[in-house]
Amino acid sequence: MSSTVDDLKTAVIIEDDPEIRHILSEVLESAGFSTVSVGNGIDGVRAVLTYRPLLTTLDVNMPGIDGFEAARRIRAQSDTYIIMLTGLQDEADVVAGLGAGADDYLLKPFRPRELRARVDALLRRARAGGAPEPAGLTQESAGPTFPGARPATTPLPINRAQPLDAPGIVAVPADSAGEREPVVMAPLETTGGDDWLVHRDLRLHPENRVVLIGGDDLELTRTEFDLLATLLESKRRVRSKADLTLVLRGESYVTSYFVGDADKRAIEAHMTNLRRKLGDSPTNPRYIETVRGVGYRLTSDQV
Template sequence: MAGPNVAVIIEDDADIRGLISEILEQAGFTVHAAGTGAEGIALVEQHDPAITTLDISMPGMDGFETAKRIRAISATYIIMLTARADEIDTLQGLQSGADDYITKPFRPRELRARVEAMMRRPRVIASDLREDPAPDTDPTDPDASAADAGWMTHRGLRVHPEMHLAEADGTHLDLTRSEFDILTDLMGAGRRVVSKSDLALMLRGERYVGGSDFVSEHDVRAIEVHVANLRRKLGESATRPRWIETVRGVGYRMTAR
């Protein structure tokens, strides 16, 4: 598990690195900072942080490649910082494994709000959990029942919120935290449609704490990219889905059993 009060900053600009360090330290984090992607990866591997901020434009290994390498070794929340607001950079960042991005220049309170939202995400959505026995287990077998406790299942797809595990047809799924949270939310909702705005608020932690209802185009686009990445990892098509249906103009829901 990641250190709950540990953060890693990967930023080549010393002034911005210092500013981010100050913001996160004021938020209660122990901060470790690096000026290059390679140094940052080493810090993530050493300290297993809860949060990692990552600059895109760095000499040598850029932020996209750094994010991919971090995601291969850690479930840390990754917030990308970019001076470019182009949509292609946003998409590439999220596809590299980032959970969110912020465009420079940014306000300190904006970064702190994004970090706090990530840290308060519920890991289990108790009111929505629906536990089903695995299709190949005997419900009268106490050992099988214990092994399947806490799993949500749907047509060969299994998710365990507490253990942060996801499997499709017995194969482990390597999901980012945002992808995992979206999948868990959709599985908990079943055939009920979950809007993109609701998913965005869930990722910001605001659906559960009575926060603001404002959802920007950036938030909606990020959800679309996360779902596209999730589908790619599931190996399914948006036009002929096995698991996640798009309800045009509304949001997403799980397919019928």
């Protein structure tokens, strides 16, 4: 299977375990992706900057640089969706992965069907939000490239990794997600396509995906932008962590769904990063306040 860098259905797989690489390739190719597979973090960063994928899967424990550092380097120059795959289960590791720029975090051993579902959810967000294709990267910004690579502005043929002989088997444990909270959703308020959403000196344009603070551009990840847009649309209405999870999945109009504790911790981590970029303090917030035990909402318009 071959494609070009302009193909929106390209995925880069960064994984040092050949069996897992094989499984990831099969899952993503069944979802319509062309795949590029590499076995370490350094080559993974180069592959993302060269092939400009829509999606990147990233292992945490790899030779060279680990997945956290690879995610930071990728996120500094690419808007690719990042799904981290790891056996690390501590909450601090999940927070670190999301803080490094990952959009989702999946524990090993994973279920291929769950990975496919999470990928589909990310793609729904792209369609619903009208996110633009990631901006082109120059050869200088990409750094060293693979032998024979051409500048990133030139279409590159993608050679899919050859299938490996090792059997694609992952042990699947019993469901250990713990208690899950049922959620009943209400539709989001929407604004006109050309309208800016404004709160104090913060301005957000949903269609152009631009955020300004006092006239200065603010660089946000896709997830951070979607969270902020949801809060601005909701004004003073409190949005729970479960609400925000479903918004990010593109399922905000689902009448009933289940959201687990890991999803809520992910929202907390994304919110921490968003507040840091806004220069907002949780104890004395200017833009976003926490409603303890419930969720988040905008602060009052009054200074």
